[in-house]
Amino acid sequence: MDIGRLRTLREFADRGSVTAAAEALHCTPSAVSQQLRALQAEVGLPLTEQAGRGLRLTDVGRALVARADDVLAALERAEAELDVYRSAPRGRVRLAMFPSAALMLLPGLLDRFATFEGLDVDVADVDMTPPEVPRLLADFDVVVTHRDEYATPFGAERLQVVHLLREPLDVALPIGHPLGGRERVELGDLAAETWISVDVGFPVDDVLRSVAIRTGVRPKVVYRFNDFRITETLVASGHGIALLPRYTMDTGRVLRRPLAGIRAARHVEAVLRLGAPRPAVSAVLDALRTEAAEMGSE
Known part of the structure; x- marks a missing residue:
């Protein structure tokens, strides 16, 4: 199966519409629809179905998205193994933080990020509720979120959750x-x-x-x-x-x-997609853990 088409399918699954997936992929909605049809032809089974004026995934489509995550994660692991040969984490990491976490952690984090030559971290403050977090991972490598300690933890399906502090x-x-x-x-x-x-x-x-x-x-x-x-x-x-x-x-x-x-x-947690993170993302996670530990927890 074509890797580009699998990425298109995952973007559609993460964002919920052809139009939103097209915006994320910097192409037209017709191009996204064409990619989804081509992937469906490869598979030989229906991946989407009509839902009002739009499309939604079928059971087969949802199953393939989970496998697409595995395939794309394997590619990321291969890239990560190549990165190991570099002397330090490099590249751009997109980090989203809820505002009070940024107030609490960001000053120290920026000092830590500055010690890595070649690491660029784009930070955005996002006022988020827990149900919005998985969708944010379409745009960010790491999302720092929070939840009531009596609330149900984030599910393990397609997500890696790293506890930072209580x-x-x-x-x-x-x-x-x-x-x-x-x-x-x-x-x-x-x-x-x-x-x-x-x-x-x-x-x-x-x-x-x-x-x-x-x-x-x-x-x-x-x-x-x-x-x-x-x-x-x-x-x-x-x-x-x-x-x-x-x-x-x-x-x-x-x-x-x-x-x-x-x-x-409240529990403060870092959430990212499943799969071995590349060294630059691992460096950001390590900085988050260290900074959170210095804040103290109970």
Whole structure:
């Protein structure tokens, strides 16, 4: 089977439409359709079927995508073996990070990347929910994401997941708050408070909802912002309280208090496609592990 056609099939599977695959491959939708038809003719079985105005993969198509991952990963391993003969990791690596991970890890990461001559790392901050992560791998080599520790881990199918750290989530209170004198606070003590959270579906809100389910206390969320610096400013100004990540919370502006009686945290993970990563990607993963370890975990 033609390697280029297998790549086209994988792009179509990852992106969900002929048009999106064409944009990623820098060609026309008709060229993508032609490649898919040609691959189908090679296989002798239907790989796609009509779904409304578009196409979707058949069971055969999905099975072939999984095998295409194996074939393309084998080619990447061959390229990686050649790279071993080079003195240092080289090439371009595309890295996506959710914004607060970039705030926490990126300054140190950039220092580490600078020690590798010939390694170029393109970094993008992407506000992502866990279901969006697999699709992001169509555009990035490594995606740094986060999830509620009570959530189902990412599936192993077509993904490699590298745990970086467990980051506790603490309650942010305005300075002078009546509960600020306590070492820990109960969620029940905060039942009457105005809460600020992130958009529904993002991990910090998932953690807050998980805590609410386990305690029976439902927080009254009246504002939602995905930028934690905005949330900190509002908390500092007395407009509410919030559940925020421990390692990037500015304790000069707000009080940080752990929740009592329950574990509240998010897991920060690096996700990439299955297969032996090339040395440049391995160097980025090693830098992520080292930087995360220095942040500390519980």
